[in-house]
Amino acid sequence: MKILIGNRNYSSWSLRPWLVLRHFEIPFEDEVLMLSGSGWREALQRRSPTGKVPVLIDGELAVAETIAIIEYLAEKFPDRAIWPRDQGDRALARSAAAEMHAGFSTLRSRAPMNLRASHPGKVDLDAVAGDLHRVETLWGSLLEKSGGPYLFGAFSAADAMFAPVATRLRTYELPVSDRVAGYVEAIYALPAFQDWLAKALQEPWVVDDDEIDVIQGRVAPGTLA
Template sequence: MTLKLLIGNKNYSSWSLRPWLLLKAFGIAFDEEVVLLGDADFKARIAAHSPARQVPVLIDGEVAVWETLAIIEHIAERFPDTPIWPAAPAARAYARSIATEMHGGFGALRSAVPMNLWRPVELRELPAKAVADLDGITARWRSARQRFGAGGDFLFGGFSAADAMYAPVATRIRTYGLPVDAVSAAYVEAIHAHPAFAEWKAAALKEEQVLPVDEVDWPEVKRV
């Protein structure tokens, strides 16, 4: 049975990007349904599948899974021969730890610079708490790359769930011209070069719905 993934706007919905990117990166077949975040019936449509009334939601037959990490773990169980997580125990533990941190933390950075793929690259100064978040994220990236990154361009060498979780941060770094170290800059480039991400962004740039809350230059809407 084919999986179905309910997602929000590709330009703005960072949480939707994560499981979509994971499924695409590993060639797992699924259908997608875009439910635009700004539509009046958004919560009602999602409520039919998730009490949280938020995207993403993965539908697997009679099973509905919401919350991104829960979706990722469901995919890992459903496709046990797919390297969703690193194989080595130490790497897998580190990957799960930083993925969970991303799921529940770094709120200052996410609030200061929302994901917005159609905004031209333009420097935006961060408040101190967001700078601290960015420093923490890039420190984890450097550690993962140094300890476990041999054999590929991603945090643990090959693409994994950890990369899906951090991909929206990579977009923020580029969009807002945020200064990072050389290791992190190379990782940002690797995310943007991934064919699955390129497919997502191409679709995002064709969208029309504008969400003022995610436009930091509002009332101006800057588009590439």
């Protein structure tokens, strides 16, 4: 089994299923496909049915889209409890994951995932206030119910889906409650996340489209190293 991923520093969608594979000790290989540079789009289209990452390859089967990959893994490895075992919690976890997949668009666009960076004060708080409020409400209610440290007690696919949001809160030092800050710490403490982060910090590549200084016009494209 192999998963095709984008640059670890930036590719939030790649991080999600990779965490599931790594945390739940599912044997796999990964391969990084560039998200910038000469001919990167064409190279990606040759390897991915959607022209995007991630893609899970299992024999002759190629599964695209993060949610679909996670569901495939949950069915293939039912003993791993990738989703919570309790039916009600499982429904809530899938609901939260689906909301993440479809929502939080302002936070995602205004504060792109960038694990190497520290950019306090560079995000318009008024613009992301609605998404931050929903993070507080959703995470707060689930953590209160479960007792933490993760949304449903033990780490699950729902946490994998929200892990990139946790990184955004840290990279841009966005204002959150102590409860949410504690959850961010729990994500960063996860051994699987630490493994991904260590590799991301070693990457030399820069993707201008995900660098806030380029997005906001403070730095010209192609000048960051």
